[in-house]
Amino acid sequence: MGIHGLNSNQFAEMAKAALADEVQKGAIGKATDLIRDRRGEAVEQLDDWDDLRERARAIKAHTLAKLDHYLMHFVSNAEKRGVVVHWAEDADQACKIIADLIDEVCGDPNAPADSDDLLARPIVKAKSMVTEEIGLNHLLEGRGLRPVETDLGEWIQQLAGEPPSHIIVPAIHKTQQQIAELFAEQVGSDASASAEELTAIARRILRKEFADAAVGISGVNFAIAETGSFLVLENEGNIRLTTSLPQTHIAVMGIEKLLPRLSDLDVFLRLLPRSGTGQQLTTYQSIITGLTSKVHGELNGGGEGPAAVHVVMVDHGRSDILSDDLRRSSLQCIRCGACLNVCPVYKLIGGHAYGSVYPGPIGAVLTPQIAGVEEARPLPFASSLCGACKDVCPVKIDLPDLLLDLRKEAQEKGGSKIEKLGFGGWAWMMNGPWRYGLSIKLSRMIYPLGKRLSPFKKWGEGRELPIPAKKSFREQWKKRS
Numbered sequence: 001m002g003i004h005g006l007n008s009n010q011f012a013e014m015a016k017a018a019l020a021d022e023v024q025k026g027a028i029g030k031a032t033d034l035i036r037d038r039r040g041e042a043v044e045q046l047d048d049w050d051d052l053r054e055r056a057r058a059i060k061a062h063t064l065a066k067l068d069h070y071l072m073h074f075v076s077n078a079e080k081r082g083v084v085v086h087w088a089e090d091a092d093q094a095c096k097i098i099a100d101l102i103d104e105v106c107g108d109p110n111a112p113a114d115s116d117d118l119l120a121r122p123i124v125k126a127k128s129m130v131t132e133e134i135g136l137n138h139l140l141e142g143r144g145l146r147p148v149e150t151d152l153g154e155w156i157q158q159l160a161g162e163p164p165s166h167i168i169v170p171a172i173h174k175t176q177q178q179i180a181e182l183f184a185e186q187v188g189s190d191a192s193a194s195a196e197e198l199t200a201i202a203r204r205i206l207r208k209e210f211a212d213a214a215v216g217i218s219g220v221n222f223a224i225a226e227t228g229s230f231l232v233l234e235n236e237g238n239i240r241l242t243t244s245l246p247q248t249h250i251a252v253m254g255i256e257k258l259l260p261r262l263s264d265l266d267v268f269l270r271l272l273p274r275s276g277t278g279q280q281l282t283t284y285q286s287i288i289t290g291l292t293s294k295v296h297g298e299l300n301g302g303g304e305g306p307a308a309v310h311v312v313m314v315d316h317g318r319s320d321i322l323s324d325d326l327r328r329s330s331l332q333c334i335r336c337g338a339c340l341n342v343c344p345v346y347k348l349i350g351g352h353a354y355g356s357v358y359p360g361p362i363g364a365v366l367t368p369q370i371a372g373v374e375e376a377r378p379l380p381f382a383s384s385l386c387g388a389c390k391d392v393c394p395v396k397i398d399l400p401d402l403l404l405d406l407r408k409e410a411q412e413k414g415g416s417k418i419e420k421l422g423f424g425g426w427a428w429m430m431n432g433p434w435r436y437g438l439s440i441k442l443s444r445m446i447y448p449l450g451k452r453l454s455p456f457k458k459w460g461e462g463r464e465l466p467i468p469a470k471k472s473f474r475e476q477w478k479k480r481s
């Protein structure tokens with residue numbers, strides 16, 4: 001899916017279809033409620049939760065303010081330990097770098113004959129939002145390569161030919177029955193298979209892919225400037241296999257993923273699993289620090305793991321976001337997904353209606369900044385501004401404030417003239433007692449008419465317009481005295 005444009009009509013159509021899908025709404029509601037409750041219990045166990053959030057916010061804000069310094073520090077320390085670092089200005093460049101690295105290992109797809117066997121080998125992928133953002137699978141498939149998602153939810157989505165619909169739980173919108181039917185169709189299993197049987201089937205198929213893979217691609221949860229290390233978190237063990245079995249490991253990260261010190265993980269490891277899945281800690285945490293041969297020496301436990309480790313640092317609009325004092329805070333995001341689980345809009349329309357790899361409140365903030373506000377105009381408006389996202393965000397991003405700022409930009413860059421006129425008139429009416437009184441009188445006259453006029457009719461779909469009182473409070477008050 002990547003980051004693409006989306007106009008108001010497309011968003012309205014997709015949201016309408018999602019609202020009519022009771023099965024999807026049921027699946028998303030059940031799963032998000034469960035994760036939200038688990039998160040609540042996990043947070044309760046800590047008496048310094050707000051203190052942790054503030055520390056995380058401060059660390060992220062400090063790192064972003066000095067990002068150039070920490071990036072250079074990370075690169076120098078990673079390279080000392082045998083990692084090759086690449087810089088990608090945009091999505092195309094990032095995809096090209098990765099594809100060229102794969103060509104080096106598997107052979108150029110344009111080269112004739114003898115590289116066929118290598119080309120048939122899978123490229124195993126661990127869950128990574130940034131590779132979704134740059135549209136990597138699409139490009140690799142176009143070059144005749146076979147990327148295989150190895151996170152169970154991502155694999156389900158790949159079998160279904162759909163992008164993920166949640167940052168942490170990619171197949172959150174599917175029921176177990178739908179997944180069993182999908183497996184039956186795609187891998188020939190029994191359509192009545194249980195959850196355990198489905199997991200065993202996935203495990204059996206993916207084990208073989210791991211064994212055959214020449215290249216493994218992962219994301220990065222946090223990169224540490226002090227040591228040149230990076231951390232990946234998971235529950236399934238697939239990331240360990242992706243990053244250790246193939247001969248080449250390519251880690252792809254947004255440039256905002258940095259933390260200054262290894263000890264900063266103490267804060268983020270308590271925040272991220274609790275916020276994401278309600279766990280105290282994920283099942284596996286892997287800190288990758290260069291090549292084992294380089295770090296330990298060939299004879300001293302080295303020589304295991306991949307022969308080459310590459311890190312691709314992706315900008316893709318992040319430098320522009322960084323230059324804006326208010327919007328910079330959106331780069332503090334640690335992709336925990338907590339804001340999606342409490343968002344009343346996301347819970348009803350699901351992830352795909354946003355038309356972007358980043359759905360929910362953080363998607364409505366990030367997508368217009370990366371793709372351009374004109375390209376994602378409806379997204380900042382896809383919020384009730386209730387503030388639940390701000391309350392749960394572990395790094396204290398003021399998402400409603402950012403949404404309002406993006407709405408302002410969307411209006412300035414070609415918003416609806418009628419809407420502008422309407423709000424201008426409303427502001428004038430509210431700006432003085434007699435004008436306010438006049439607006440109340442007018443609302444009584446306009447109300448029955450408004451319900452019949454076609455522009456208001458459309459606006460009124462799904463909205464309840466309060467019936468104006470026969471006498472306003474002021475009028476009643478005057479009569480009493």
Ligand code: SF4
Pocket residue numbers: 275332333334335336337338339340362389392393394395396397
């Ligand atoms: S904005 Fe906050 S709550 Fe939402 S995904 Fe990012 S870190 Fe999590």
